[in-house]
Amino acid sequence: MNIRIINKSKNSLPAYETAHAAGMDLRADLDAPIHLKPMERKLIPTGLYIELPEGFEAQIRPRSGLAYKYGIGIVNSPGTIDADYRGEIKVLLVNLSDQVFEINTGDRIAQMVIARHEKAIWQQVEELNETSRGAGGYGHTGVA
Numbered sequence: 413m414n415i416r417i418i419n420k421s422k423n424s425l426p427a428y429e430t431a432h433a434a435g436m437d438l439r440a441d442l443d444a445p446i447h448l449k450p451m452e453r454k455l456i457p458t459g460l461y462i463e464l465p466e467g468f469e470a471q472i473r474p475r476s477g478l479a480y481k482y483g484i485g486i487v488n489s490p491g492t493i494d495a496d497y498r499g500e501i502k503v504l505l506v507n508l509s510d511q512v513f514e515i516n517t518g519d520r521i522a523q524m525v526i527a528r529h530e531k532a533i534w535q536q537v538e539e540l541n542e543t544s545r546g547a548g549g550y551g552h553t554g555v556a
C-alpha cells in the first residue's frame with residue numbers, strides 16, 4: 413500500500429531490511445550524538461512525517477539486537493502513531509543497561525510496523541457471556 417511521507421531527515425526512507433520483514437527500521441536524525449545514561453530515557457527524532465490512511469496505525473517497536481546487546485528498550489513500547497498525527501515520528505528510547513549508550517545520526521534505533529486496527533463501537537450491556545476462564549488470569553493456569 414502507498415503511504416504519504418515527508419522525509420526531513422538526512423537518512424534514506426525507512427525500508428524493510430529483509431524480504432518478509434514485518435517492520436521497517438527507523439533511523440535517528442540528529443545534529444550531534446546523543447548519550448543515554450543508565451536508566452535515562454530520551455525522545456529521539458527521526459525527521460519523518462507520515463499520513464496513514466484511516467483504519468491504520470504505525471507501531472514503534474524495539475529492535476531485539478539493541479535490547480539484547482545494549483539493554484536499549486522503548487518506554488512506551490509499542491509506541492502508537494495515529495492516522496491523524498501529522499507531527500514528527502519520535503522514538504522514546506530507554507537505556508536499561510549499566511553502560512552509557514551512544515546514538516549517532518543514521519543509527520537504526522527502532523522498527524515501525526504498519527497495522528490495521530478496528531474502530532470499536534460500545535454496546536453497553538448488564539452481563540457478559542460466560543466462559544470456562546471466567547475472571548481467571550494473571551497466571552491462574554499455573555506455570556508448567
Ligand SMILES: O=c1ccn([C@H]2C[C@H](O)[C@@H](COP(=O)(O)OP(=O)(O)OP(=O)(O)O)O2)c(=O)[nH]1
Nearest residue numbers: 472488490491492493494497500501502503504
Ligand atoms: O512512540 C511514539 C508514540 C507517539 N508518537 C506520536 C504519534 C501519536 O499519534 C502521538 C500521540 O501519541 P499517544 O497517543 O501515544 O500519546 P498521548 O500521551 O496519548 O498524547 P495525545 O494526548 O497527543 O494523544 O504522538 C510518536 O511520535 N512516537
Ligand SMILES: [Mg+2]
Nearest residue numbers: 492493494497
Ligand atoms: Mg493519545
